[in-house]
Amino acid sequence: MLLKYLDKMSITVVAEDSVLYESPYWGQHGVSFLIEAWRANIKKNILVDVGQNHEALLHNMKLLDINPEILDAIVLTHCHYDHTLGIVDLLKVIGKSDFPIVAHPGLFRLNFIDNPYLRHVGVMQEDSRDKIEANGGALYLTTDPLQIMPGLVTTGEVERQTDFEEVGIALKTITDNNKIIEDRMNDDISLVANFKDKGMVIVTGCSHAGIVNIVKQTIEMTGVKKIRSIIGGLHLVEAPMERIKKTVEALAGFDIDSIMAGHCTGFKAQVELHSHFQEKFLPLQTGMKFDF
Ligand SMILES: [Fe+2]
Ligand SMILES: [Fe+2]
Incomplete structure (x- = not known):
């Protein structure tokens, strides 16, 4: 895929697990990023996740x-x-019709844990497909990369390539023939922005596909090797130290200018990322704004 370029972009952390000292923002377990993207005379505002x-x-x-x-x-x-x-x-507040909601087709499936007790952790009934559509949402559900505008595209479903990355939580689902199976979180997608000569910015939610798999796929998909920034959750919060070390090692093998990781990244992984990437690493906080 030949990825075009954005002229510029801003990312604002609208929701995140942590807030800075004396911050007026409200934290929550979850993320939401506002992407402001400029190309030619067009500016578009895209929200990645809603917390x-x-x-x-x-x-x-x-x-x-x-x-x-x-x-x-x-x-x-x-x-x-x-x-x-x-x-x-949120759709009620936005108040638009035919409002694009981009996700993987597996979005509305049953996705559950059974420890500490049986609980669905996916899309809740109050946000069902019907209710989204009744409130102006137009669902674009695809396993393919989807271009939001030239220079801004989703990864689509991410191929699992590494042998050390995994979902990070014991999640299950029930198949069409009523069997309980491990849920591999195939719906995990990321958003990629491209900039002339400066490389790509990758925005992740939880990186359940594995951040190294996501970076590999993004490079293969676009042919661009330069990574300007990775922003989002890396879901290493419960990962063994061995996986954290392998992940940081693999990331160090790419050409990455900066990593801003929070949410489900976890303290140990943040420490490991900081000790390797130094000032190129920043823990995410609610209210931060990054200009590209
Ligand atoms: Fe998460
Ligand atoms: Fe998640």
Whole structure:
């Protein structure tokens, strides 16, 4: 795929697990990023994930001077409630029809844990497909990369290539013939922006596909080797040290300018990333803004 270029882009962390000292923003377990993308004379505003608490999301948007009505599309990186809960409430505030919601076709499946107890952790009933559509959402569900605008594209379903990366949580689903199987989180997608001579910015939700797999696929998909930035969750929070070390080692083998990781990345992985990438690494905080 020949990926065109954005002229510029800003990413604002609208929701995240942590907030800075004396910050007025509300934290929550979940992420949401506002992507402002400019190309030629067009500016588009895309929200990547919606967190799990739309009150906190809207509170932060108000402080950040972001009117939800400016949004042009939402990308949902995967089904988990900490990325999707309250999307219908948000659509009501956005108040548009034929409003694009981009995700993988597996988004609405049953996705559950049984420890500490049986619980669905995917898209909740209040955000069902029907309710999304009834509130103006137009679903673009595809396993393929989807171009939001030239220079800004989703990864589509990510091929598992490494032997050390895994989903990171014991998730299950039930097949069409009623069998309980491990849920591989095939719906995990990321958003990729490309810039002339400066490389790509990869925005992830939880990286359940494995961040190294995501980077590999992005490079293969675009032919671009330079990574300007990786922003999002890396889901290494419960990963053994061996996997964390292999991940950081593999990331060090790519040409990466910066990594801003938070949410489900986990303290141990953040420490390991910082000790390797030094000032090129930054833990994510609610309210941060990055200009590219
Ligand atoms: Fe998450
Ligand atoms: Fe997740």
